[in-house]
Every structure is written in C-alpha cells, then in structure tokens.
Amino acid sequence: MQIVYFPHPALRFKSADIRQIDNNLRTVVRRMFELMYEANGIGLAANQIGLPLRVFVMNLAADPEETDQEFVFINPQITNRKGSDVAEEGCLSIPKLYADVRRPSDVQIEAFDLDGQLFEMSLDDLPARVVQHELDHLDGVMFTDKVIESQRKDVEPVLNVFEETLRQAQAAKAYLSDDELLNTLREIAAAGGVPGSFLEETVAPPQADVPASLLRARKGRGEAE
Numbered sequence: 037m038q039i040v041y042f043p044h045p046a047l048r049f050k051s052a053d054i055r056q057i058d059n060n061l062r063t064v065v066r067r068m069f070e071l072m073y074e075a076n077g078i079g080l081a082a083n084q085i086g087l088p089l090r091v092f093v094m095n096l097a098a099d100p101e102e103t104d105q106e107f108v109f110i111n112p113q114i115t116n117r118k119g120s121d122v123a124e125e126g127c128l129s130i131p132k133l134y135a136d137v138r139r140p141s142d143v144q145i146e147a148f149d150l151d152g153q154l155f156e157m158s159l160d161d162l163p164a165r166v167v168q169h170e171l172d173h174l175d176g177v178m179f180t181d182k183v184i185e186s187q188r189k190d191v192e193p194v195l196n197v198f199e200e201t202l203r204q205a206q207a208a209k210a211y212l213s214d215d216e217l218l219n220t221l222r223e224i225a226a227a228g229g230v231p232g233s234f235l236e237e238t239v240a241p242p243q244a245d246v247p248a249s250l251l252r253a254r255k256g257r258g259e260a261e
C-alpha cells in the first residue's frame with residue numbers, strides 16, 4: 037500500500053460505502069496512519085492509497101505518539117455546514133503544492149469508528165477544513181478544483197508535471213494503465229470491502245519531480261491532507 041498521486045484514477049473515483057468492518061479494513065487503516073505520518077500529513081483518504089472505499093483518517097498533531105489524536109471516519113457524512121473561510125491547503129497526492137481554498141468554517145460530521153459505533157463531531161477551523169478536504173477525496177474531488185480564482189494559474193503548471201509523470205510511466209509500461217487501475221477500483225467498490233489482494237505489495241506509483249520554480253511559497257506549517 038502506497039500513496040498514489042494526481043492524476044491516478046482512484047483520485048477521481050466516487051468511493052463506495054463500506055459494508056463490513058473486518059481485519060482487512062483494520063490493517064488498511066493502520067497502514068494509512070503510517071503512510072500519513074511518513075509524509076508528515078494530518079489527514080488521508082482511502083482512495084489516496086488506491087482504495088475506493090469511504091474511510092479517511094486524521095491526526096491533527098501529525099505525530100504517531102499522539103494516538104489520542106487519531107480519528108477514523110467510516111462512511112462519513114457532513115450533516116451541517118456554516119460560515120466561510122479561506123485558508124491554505126496541501127495534499128499528499130500532490131506533494132509540495134499549497135494554495136488557498138474557500139470552505140465553510142464550521143461543520144458537523146457523523147461517521148462510524150472501527151468498532152462500528154456511530155459518532156458525531158462539531159468542528160471549526162483546521163479540523164473542519166481537514167474533514168471537508170478528505171470527504172471531497174471520497175467523492176473524487178481534489179482541493180485544486182476549489183483553489184481561489186487568483187491562484188489557479190499557479191496550480192495548473194504543477195498539475196501538468198504530475199500528469200506528464202504518470203503518462204510517461206504508463207507509456208513505458210512501468211506502471212499500470214488507467215484501464216487496469218479502473219478495473220480494480222470498480223471491483224473493490226462493488227465488493228464494498230477490502231479484498232485480501234489489496235494487502236499485497238504493489239508497484240510504486242511514479243513520483244513527479246516538480247521544479248521549485250513552479251511551486252508557490254507556503255504560508256503555513258506545510259501540513260497536507
């Protein structure tokens with residue numbers, strides 16, 4: 037299991053509801069936390085590791101020692117949103133790109149945890165932003181779709197580098213084609229659970245080398261989701 041990068045088709049796939057919480061899902065969730073910490077992130081959605089199921093993880097401390105800050109959201113739904121706020125976001129599927137996004141400032145979210153218990157949280161500020169960013173992932177929406185107008189021109193060239201990187205790897209047969217990737221995504225979504233085959237080693241997705249001149253300077257601490 038590894039983080040996949042834009043424009044991997046998993047990132048544009050509408051993820052399916054999870055039908056059973058089993059040991060495969062628990063293994064995946066543990067690995068998602070590990071991958072998130074390795075990448076210094078504060079949130080990660082399952083389709084960011086190529087798994088088209090509705091689950092994401094969050095730890096705002098970005099610290100594996102702070103396990104009380106770890107949250108797992110299964111089949112999440114935002115039940116209320118209000119306010120509006122612009123802040124910088126980054127994404128583990130488009131490393132090093134940061135840009136401003138406008139979102140509701142306050143949200144109420146409900147989801148199931150790994151014990152199958154329904155819980156509800158009222159969030160504002162950063163946590164509200166993180167859960168909205170992750171829920172967008174599950175619907176195939178990237179933060180770059182929502183970047184404020186004045187920064188869109190800065191985002192485009194970076195996305196182009198990511199696009200070229202994946203297409204070159206696919207052309208060289210160093211990575212799976214979109215059709216092959218989509219077939220797997222559809223199978224897993226139809227099953228509504230994590231197949232054993234997903235836990236096996238896979239080919240590492242190609243990583244883009246984005247020239248520093250194309251990257252916006254980040255304002256915040258550089259957390260990504």
Ligand code: ZN
Nearest residue numbers: 127128129261
């Ligand atoms: Zn993201």
